[in-house]
Amino acid sequence: MPLSFLKRPQPSAGQNMDAEVYQRVREIINYVREHGDEALYHYTERFDGVRLRRLKLTSSEIDDAVNSVDDHSKKLIDKAQRRIERFARFQLSMYRDMELRVDGGKTILGQRVIPIESVGVYVPGGRFPLVSTALMTAVPAKVAGVSRIFASTPPTRDGKPNPAVVYALKKAGVQEVFSVGGAQAVAAFAYGTQSIPRVDKVVGPGNKYVNEAKRQLFGQIGIDLLAGPSEVLVVADDSADPELVAHDLAAQAEHDVDAKPWAVTLKVELAERILEAVQEVIESLPTRETARTSWIRHGVVAVADSLDEALGYANKLAPEHLELHLNSTNTRRALKELRNYGSLFIGKQTPVVFSDMLLGPNHVLPTGGASRFTGGLSVGSFLKVVTYQRVIGVPTSRRIARLAAAQSRLEGLEGHARSAEKRAQPQPPTTEARGKGNHAEKR
Numbered sequence: 001m002p003l004s005f006l007k008r009p010q011p012s013a014g015q016n017m018d019a020e021v022y023q024r025v026r027e028i029i030n031y032v033r034e035h036g037d038e039a040l041y042h043y044t045e046r047f048d049g050v051r052l053r054r055l056k057l058t059s060s061e062i063d064d065a066v067n068s069v070d071d072h073s074k075k076l077i078d079k080a081q082r083r084i085e086r087f088a089r090f091q092l093s094m095y096r097d098m099e100l101r102v103d104g105g106k107t108i109l110g111q112r113v114i115p116i117e118s119v120g121v122y123v124p125g126g127r128f129p130l131v132s133t134a135l136m137t138a139v140p141a142k143v144a145g146v147s148r149i150f151a152s153t154p155p156t157r158d159g160k161p162n163p164a165v166v167y168a169l170k171k172a173g174v175q176e177v178f179s180v181g182g183a184q185a186v187a188a189f190a191y192g193t194q195s196i197p198r199v200d201k202v203v204g205p206g207n208k209y210v211n212e213a214k215r216q217l218f219g220q221i222g223i224d225l226l227a228g229p230s231e232v233l234v235v236a237d238d239s240a241d242p243e244l245v246a247h248d249l250a251a252q253a254e255h256d257v258d259a260k261p262w263a264v265t266l267k268v269e270l271a272e273r274i275l276e277a278v279q280e281v282i283e284s285l286p287t288r289e290t291a292r293t294s295w296i297r298h299g300v301v302a303v304a305d306s307l308d309e310a311l312g313y314a315n316k317l318a319p320e321h322l323e324l325h326l327n328s329t330n331t332r333r334a335l336k337e338l339r340n341y342g343s344l345f346i347g348k349q350t351p352v353v354f355s356d357m358l359l360g361p362n363h364v365l366p367t368g369g370a371s372r373f374t375g376g377l378s379v380g381s382f383l384k385v386v387t388y389q390r391v392i393g394v395p396t397s398r399r400i401a402r403l404a405a406a407q408s409r410l411e412g413l414e415g416h417a418r419s420a421e422k423r424a425q426p427q428p429p430t431t432e433a434r435g436k437g438n439h440a441e442k443r
Contacts, residue, residue, distance in 0.1 A: 036193035065166035080358035087360035106396035115145035120189035122204035125154030129162035138172035144382035154181025183213035229258035233319040240325035246277035253294035
């Protein structure tokens with residue numbers, strides 16, 4: 001049976017809104033490509049209300065920002081940085097150079113793991129200083145061995161990025177910081193300007209304009225994924241505490257008016273208690289206007305007839321964050337059945353907020369159902385796994401050549417076949433071989 005819904009999301013604007021975003025971002029990209037820094041100054045004044053004197057923070061400005069951060073905040077950031085780095089190094093251990101010998105040892109097949117050379121880290125601005133995003137994006141890049149790491153984040157009203165964000169970026173290993181936000185920052189990293197270098201890849205979450213810029217610029221520049229707006233799905237059975245579920249939904253809702261807080265339960269009574277509690281929690285928050293809008297527009301509370309139905313809904317939805325508020329038996333079943341999620345939070349003592357801030361695994365995760373085919377940002381996002389091969393000796397090359405030529409003709413590729421067959425023919429001695437022979441004759 002289909003789920004029954006106590007609360008559904010409101011209908012969205014759909015394709016008309018998508019077309020407007022596409023066109024605006026297209027215009028921003030073209031203007032940045034043509035006018036460089038001039039475009040960045042223009043858009044910063046237009047969108048952020050700030051007239052900048054320069055885009056790049058100077059060394060003294062960075063020092064001033066770092067020195068203005070209080071010791072307690074620095075300790076929090078330092079602790080989070082260490083945890084994120086530890087998990088990134090743990091992930092790095094799975095990547096290694098490897099070599100396989102086949103054909104009696106006469107053919108070498110291998111892989112190398114090479115860091116990307118340059119990366120642009122995007123840290124959203126808005127109402128809150130997202131120090132956690134600064135760490136989540138830059139720390140894995142540093143651990144991976146990226147040699148040039150740059151960051152861009154919108155300025156505050158005083159024309160500078162939030163000091164705590166600057167401290168986090170420097171702590172994470174970023175070399176240069178730019179006071180630019182939005183789609184224009186992504187375009188600057190893609191094409192380069194007078195002040196901002198072109199990079200190989202841009203990473204980090206953002207609003208619909210940032211994501212659209214990444215979508216349009218993919219190919220000109222590498223991207224991590226289209227992350228945002230944020231999502232959480234809570235799957236809850238009778239063992240769940242409705243207050244905890246409500247707080248986790250409200251926490252997600254306060255991210256952004258487009259955040260998506262969802263819950264599916266196995267009992268109507270629990271769903272009703274969650275629905276009542278989440279409204280109370282939202283109204284108690286200083287961020288209630290944002291959280292209330294998110295909840296009204298996108299909030300979901302549904303009831304499933306069975307655990308299987310709830311898990312099927314979760315796999316179909318493929319949420320960014322998936323919380324399990326289940327008893328031990330149901331948790332074991334869920335772990336076997338669940339396939340599609342950005343990150344999984346097992347048990348009611350493991351809320352999303354822990355990982356949002358400092359637990360260790362990355363919080364830049366796939367949204368919009370993308371966890372069906374990809375995971376989130378990780379140290380592997382900054383590594384290239386490339387391959388190589390070497391055939392040793394003419395006899396081995398001849399054997400492979402005959403097979404390659406036959407398969408090439410099967411595929412209608414005569415040029416391929418002839419390239420292979422040249423290796424099956426007797427080869428003239430190389431210059432090196434002739435030199436050795438002449439040397440022997442002289443002796």
